[in-house]
Amino acid sequence: MNFYQEVYRLVRQIPAGKIATYGSIAAAISTPRAARVVGFALRALPENSDVPWQRVIAASGTISIENMEHPAEEQAQLLQREGVEVALRDGVYHIDLQKYFWDTFVIQ
């Protein structure tokens, strides 16, 4: 099983209403510095995947997607629908990491 598959497997376990960061996912799999690869794995995800990609955000608590096929706006709405508070300030979506962070080391 390669890195991408590990990422998908882990992200699928994030419960609705909770979020994780690229770095935390990477750290849970192998190395804390592979955050970049996590992002790439999610980018490569097919449209009809069962992986909740919207629950993965940047470590800064912001949504880092700006102008791709899936804009930050869409991700923000998906999260709000799940009960996660998303605040828009200065064109950047912020999320309370302390409040919604899913501890990836508590595998269910």
Place this chain on the structure above:
DNA sequence: AAGGTGACTAACA
């Protein structure tokens, strides 16, 4: 087959 690239991040200058 080998090298550039990217939804990141933390450490430095």
Place this chain on the structure above:
DNA sequence: ATGTTAGCCACCT
């Protein structure tokens, strides 16, 4: 405080 650099690794030329 803002800018750059290195580490990560599958995918696409």
